[in-house]
Amino acid sequence: MFFEIPDRLRPGRPYPLGATFDGQGVNFAVFSANAEKVELCIFDAAGRHEVARLPLPDCTDEVWNGYLPEAGPGLLYGFRAYGPYDPQRGHRFNPYKLLLDPYARLLSGPLRWSDALFGYRLGSPRADLSFDRRDSAPAVPRSVVVEDVFNWGDDRRPIVPWSKTVIYEVHVRGISILRDDLRADVRGTFAALANPRFIDHLHRLGVTTIELMPVNAYMQDRFLLEKGLRNYWGYSPLSFFAPEPAYLSQGGLNDMRLAVRRLHAAGIEVILDVVYNHTSSGNELGPTICFRGLDNASYFRLVPGNERYYINETGCGNTLNISHPRVLQMVMDSLRYWAESFHIDGFRFDLGATLGREGTGFDPGSGFFDAILQDPLLSRLKLISEPWDIGPGGYQLGNHPPRFAEWNDKFRDGVRRFWRGDAGLRADFAARLSGSADLFSRRHRKPWASINYVASHDGFTLQDVVSYSQKHNEANGENNNDGHSENYSANWGTEGPTDDAAILAQRERVRRAMLATVMLAQGTPMLLAGDEFGRTQRGNNNAYCQDNDISWVDWTLAQTPAGSSLVNYVARLGIMRHYFSALQSDRFHYGAELEPGVRDIAWFDERAEELGPDAWQNPDARALAVQRAGVDDKGRTGIVLLFINAWHEPITFSFPAPQRRWYLLTDSAEEDSRAREMRQDTVDVQGYSVMVFANRVPKELRLADMGE
Template sequence: MQPQNKGSIQAENNVDETNLASATYHKTSPPFTIRPGSRFPSGVTVSAEGVNFCIFSRHADRAELLLYAAADSPMPFQVILLDPEHNRSFFFWHVFIEGLPVGTHYTWRMDGPSDTAATGRRFYPGKELLDPWAQAVSDTLWDRKRACSEQDSDSKSLRAIVAEPLPRISTDTTLRCKQTDLQGAVIYELHVGGFTHHPSSGVAYPGTFAALKEKIPYLQALGVTHVELLPVMAFDTQDIQPGVAARELHNYWGYSTHSFWAPHPGYCIDPVRATREFRDLVDALHAADICVLLDVVFNHTAEGGETGPVIHFRGLANDIFYHLDAIDRRRYLDFTGCGNTVNCNHPVVTAFIVHCLEYWVEVLGVDGFRFDLASVFARGDNGLPLANPPLPWTIESSRILSQVPLIAEAWDAAGLYHVGAFPGMAWSEWNGRYRDVMRRFVRGDPGLIGEIAARISGSADLYAHDERKPANSINFITCHDGFTLYDLVSYNSKHNEANGEDNRDGSNDNMSWNCGVEGESDDPAVCKLRWQQAKNLLAILMLSRGVPMLLAGDEVLRTQHGDNNAYCQDNELSWFDWRLTERNRDMLRYTRELIALRRRHPSLTSNRFFTGAPMPGRDYADITWHGVRLNEPLWYDPQARILAFTIAGQREDEEDLHVVLNMSDQSLDAPLPPLRTQCWHLAIDTAQSAPADILVRENQMPITGESCPVRPRSVVVLEART
């Protein structure tokens, strides 16, 4: 569909245009005086004299900047028509406005030649566009449905805000996280809004960055080293399916980014101070020795497919920022399942992404990133995989980004799968193979012993050949996408009816087991088994080399009642119910002690793969594998559901560990490796009730005899000491 006639661009100009000839310096009220400005950097740059605006649009031949006093101002107080001779350098439009105050809201209008089918270029001269480089935004008037109409010039657009400038954080400051890599990390994946939105949270401003600060003592007590925040870059809460919208639901997870440089206004007390509020949170977490990772979404944007809304890129440089069909350039190639795919290996787009990430590190203090559907980063202009895609290499080669953890969700929605082979050198990966095999093993699937051992050992089969390390494997059992831990042991099938899509959404293959009853149960035997299975999964996760990631709420058995795709449920179904910290305090205690056990054992957090060879100065190996008999692992038994192993301490003061995983339905009298001067002490027995399920060192009792009873579907861990 062709854009409106250029003449319509003047329709809303209710004020006189300011031009260079009328320059009067240091105005403090409109109309503000303007100068030509600079093409670097993009976005806004605030100085003592005023504000520089710059935006990229290669093929635009007309640009207007609209200034608003507030988020809900019905009309701009000044509209500036940029002069191509003075306000354009190459493909950048720019203007400097003297004395313009921080907090001013603004949009752009652009026009240019359009031949969408042939070139993919789109211009919408009647629509107001959001600055993609904006560091603060407002969605007060945003109407996604109206923005999807090309005829509707009154789009109720998103508005950018001239944000308070923040200084860069020095690399040697105390405001930086002390840990620069992931060795020894325990990651906690949480949703900023959902973590404090429940009425039981007891915070001053529920659902905000400020509220999360109030919960830092809880995170410290839990023992996690990193929080991984679900998307906090500003996203479109209205980006949902029609059936979902009919239920008055909205996009909750945030995987619909529109402003990559701006914190989400919904998480702010005052969106004008968004950058300050976010940085205050980061500083507070660093002061508590907790690092901050961001889940970022550069694979697609909130503009969606051909019928999606006009927000920014579509009306600025559609043919550059998106993958388009080679024959019919009106069509968007969709490798993400979200309507469009960012053309991330175009030089302009690569620079946009890298500079954005550097900003979040240098200015906002972030310590690393997890990249959603990162296999998209390997696709070229035509969507086909590249042997050496520029973006992943450019990210890890950045002077700034080379110093922080980079985690890839190493697949995309169109079948590209890179687990164990993501392009680049330094990338860690969400290990989907770890998740899948552990779920199957604990639910009772036989014949998995060999792969279970490989995953517990850090997945050397996936990473060692490329000279990567165990920390390149992010091990997880659950994450935001799918069942919670409690639901994994309580449901055989998904139950997503509340989403409004007739239970068609979400994965159908969850590798779960309901322990005999689907959903809620008051049968004591079923409930006990579910708790035991949950403890089994957590124990294996924390006993594995690599980097464990825990989903927020799993430590208190939070449930979504079988909904495995709660992306639209911004309500009590998804929120962290803080009453569970008391109701399920035994599971919380178990998780805390489990994390503590992991962190006090360097043999579990080591960033080296096991060799099976004797330890220096000792006559036994760093790891020894067993089955129902010592030194006889059941590698080739198709019915085996039992694996035991002994891990040697790395330091003289570190206890050896002996672990027995019995996922069979039969009790086992597990033989114990002989010790010369020490004896085995029982540390964990998931079949026991609290507090005997996990014992602190001073309460552990020695095991007498040459074996230890291990009940069905349980994990036993022993420590060797005098």
């Protein structure tokens, strides 16, 4: 300590919450409606010894507060809260348990598991109705006072229009931990995201926006550690403000800011995957680390009439009580903190349906949505919801309010099934290809509201979608009982890796066809990191606990002939999407005539005959042609034509009238297709493939492929 700790704290201010350094000392403010006393615990510089325990002297509007003069950044602290221990009434105060500050901007390190973390006596026949008097401080990380100082210079948000957005889902650790071209202390951290080679790779793919899986400090669950596993995904939040300590290298918090600044300079947005639906403390048998010990009855949704138990709409043991004004304030403060202090460009809300729940169930006009949509900063950022949870009425795809985009699992499943060759899917596939208007064309929403993907962190990678018919989660230690059993995947003849050339060729065709569907459909495309060069999880579709080479991105795959070819293919698709306004998502297409003989969208069969009601319902039809047109900012009409064959044999397609000069831009059946002019009236489209034509060739492809 570089200052003398007084015998008591001065009266402080109830706002802002958390620990705030003002240049002369630190103000502490923490919410608890039901506590009888809250103490500030101060630790030495090493964090080993508690050197002072000072009651917060004032409580204003249920916010306990106090001021510590001469304290400053780097101070290590925690709280202890006194009040009734009465689980059956929802109260679980235990002053023997050191508590994290809910607003802590930095944690001193990871949680260390100990039986002392639990507010009750483990093994007691009274379970959580018992009371534990062991001090939990040796096991709990310290909250750290910080000062937000960073030179942002002329940093500006790229503000990429939704219609031009291409998302790349990234795990901070997994994307770089195997990169041997980076220093060891940089791999797996925010600093690696600023690496020029990574940024160049994103540019090559046409990515405009990276979506980072949870970066908040999260818990390593005890049951996983006991099995030799680790929480890899991070959907078990310890803090809503502090970054995960393992993702910080020597620069501390500014590592993340520097990465964002450099990505912004390259024109790339950064979105955070955030978890506000639950905390890491589990159900009534979980540990007391923060919220449970500060004010269990306020922070969590409890079963009415039996407040010992938690409402569990998340599958994680508890549900955060967003309906409480102070809890909602905390969520909003957290979002604004990331947006203001780290210049984050948007958020993807895990289990977003939970956040929209009121007493009567999911409500698109809930307090959570209203609070965000009226906020002058947050309402202008990119907002994405995972539109489901496991509670009653928890599937809410398409029902979120305007300004929100949603993960579209109907796109994922429908596209997988169509390219697997399932019957009766032509109409559904067309709906997904045209922006899922059946789900999103209401309340003046736009096609970009549909986040289109065939693979994400949750489930198979794209390579595994075409390599495995069944999940293979044995490494998770749950006898392969975890994870979804229906993945709408196919192995095309052999389960897993194979040397069979015919099977490998088939898998490549289907994989390229799926990528073309994602990148060229109306809506917002999202790629899973590594899918562009064949990353596999060896059939594991629930790799949340695999912090190892099952989950990590193996960049050497990008150097193989197959991986390099696929990267080039995705890059071509990215060029097409950014070049043709017809492929972008500013409005839904319903067949409006743009000029004589040219409509914004038109559907044909392989004979170039427009599809009628009976044809749409033909369960055996696997062929489809879609022509889309749009006018660019120079007044030029760009026309894109897709010939799609999900049958196992080649199908001959005819070009629709009127006759015009067509250029083939890519053929997913070819490993290395090049742009060329088509001079015939028909073309054979190979099985399980898509051919893309246009009335002109983007400059990048024309120079590379045609030598012009």
